[in-house]
Amino acid sequence: METSGNNGRQPLAPLLLKGQKALVTGANSGIGKATAIGLGRVGADVVVNYVAGREAAEEVVREIEGFGVRAYAHEADVSQEDQVVDMVSRMVEEFGTIDVMVANAGLQRDAALTDMTIDQWRKVLDVNLTGQFLCAREAAKEFMRRGVVPEVSRSAGKIICMSSVHQIIPWAGHVNYASSKGGVQMLMATLAQELAPHRIRVNAVAPGAIRTPINRSAWETPEAEADLLRLIPYHRVGDPDDIANVVATLASDLLDYVVGTTIYVDGGMTLFPGFATGG
Ligand code: NAD
Numbered sequence: 001m002e003t004s005g006n007n008g009r010q011p012l013a014p015l016l017l018k019g020q021k022a023l024v025t026g027a028n029s030g031i032g033k034a035t036a037i038g039l040g041r042v043g044a045d046v047v048v049n050y051v052a053g054r055e056a057a058e059e060v061v062r063e064i065e066g067f068g069v070r071a072y073a074h075e076a077d078v079s080q081e082d083q084v085v086d087m088v089s090r091m092v093e094e095f096g097t098i099d100v101m102v103a104n105a106g107l108q109r110d111a112a113l114t115d116m117t118i119d120q121w122r123k124v125l126d127v128n129l130t131g132q133f134l135c136a137r138e139a140a141k142e143f144m145r146r147g148v149v150p151e152v153s154r155s156a157g158k159i160i161c162m163s164s165v166h167q168i169i170p171w172a173g174h175v176n177y178a179s180s181k182g183g184v185q186m187l188m189a190t191l192a193q194e195l196a197p198h199r200i201r202v203n204a205v206a207p208g209a210i211r212t213p214i215n216r217s218a219w220e221t222p223e224a225e226a227d228l229l230r231l232i233p234y235h236r237v238g239d240p241d242d243i244a245n246v247v248a249t250l251a252s253d254l255l256d257y258v259v260g261t262t263i264y265v266d267g268g269m270t271l272f273p274g275f276a277t278g279g
Pocket of ligand 1: 025026027028029030031032049050051052076077078079104105106107127162163164165206207208209210211212213214215
């Protein structure tokens, strides 16, 4: 059986998110799966969004329920406005409200510029950028309606955007993906500025290379992994839990004064490793 979580270790603050309600998009695979489980482990009730793969989503639900919190799976395509509206309104019906929105769902459709079709461009922008806009908008409406409930959290709500080191590192052959993540950076910062007066915290997490299905070709052979490690000063490929742990902490009141920031979780990938020996 696949293990997930903190390599079996207990977290330092087991009930960091006690009583909070979280929604994680794209939560039946990779980073989203680890994050949904990680939020459940520290006390949150969790909605496990997926677009395909109901059985995998139900497995995540069962693992979260094992922590004694509530969870259910919800099928929705984050790029479709009506589906995101329905997903958040069902959550308000089932759980009473939402405290944490993790806009994680994302995909790649790689091609050189001259081969890239308009469908490849649009699909990536629709899911990675428009999907985050829709999820943030629907969550913010509920955060504003409800306001701060001090027994639950110092803030009225948290939006966490899953970005990438490619919000600042250009990436040849991936112009749709890099543009979408550059857009996520400005989406996050603008929403943080707009929503902070409502006591809503908007931040982003920018992973480097994390071992998930999205980038299998970059780590599945020893040669590919060796190439990848040259870009990572810390010299290991990240695990989904490396991201989940940061999201859980960022969503909690421990980081209540963190507003409008991107936390890079990348083993130093954004430190221009080529300059360690060159330049
Ligand atoms: P993954 O492929 O394992 O997971 C992506 C998830 O998003 C899947 O569950 C997929 O079904 C879901 N998804 C795709 N389209 C969707 C849609 N229209 N509606 C709802 N869900 C949809 O990949 P991952 O690595 O876990 O990626 C998660 C996020 O992390 C993405 O935003 C990705 O860009 C980002 N990221 C990943 C890495 C990495 O190295 N793995 C690095 C930087 C950023």
